[in-house]
Amino acid sequence: MEYYRDETDREYLKGCGETVEVHEGQIVICDIHEAYRFICNNAVKKVVLKVTIEDGYFHNK
Template sequence: MRIFRDHAHLDEVLGGVTKWDRTLQALRADGRLPGVMYSVGDSLTAMRARTVALATDGLVARRRYQCVLFPVDGDAEVDVAHVATLDAADTYSDLTDRQHLRGDGERHTVPRGAVLVADPDEAVRILPVPDTTVVVAYVTVEGATFHNK
């Protein structure tokens, strides 16, 4: 898991790679309706929502997509843990690319304007912080480019 201090820092470290350039575009997109998932093919999806709407009881792992979180108007709180240290609450679903896990994660604050990028071997739990809006994106772990875009 990495927390970049802002979009410019993420661009400095990961920019120049199509999937991260498109991720930055998705995070910056204004005017998106809250709770509506937008996509760039099957390589990236992004949604603007309140953390209370995205909060889960357990940690959630994905195998084909990385979780990217950008707090828009307040600090976000997340728990992050390596999947290998957690217990399965259900089986992995290839249809949803999700597996719910039980266990404790390490608490992190993602400051307003920063960007969290969770690694593919990590599970994330977004915690309900009142009055905080985030953009959450799920970015393919496959390759550096979007073949269909």
């Protein structure tokens, strides 16, 4: 297994994944240690947000 490399912007993973079908308007939440890949015959419009919580709470809540 090759770990993430800045030069190629690639990381190769192995293991047993699962395929999940997601329809328009649905939200998928992945844990930080999980990998994801979008597979589609058409162009995929998506937004990927990475949220980090420091000190265990939100300052503005």
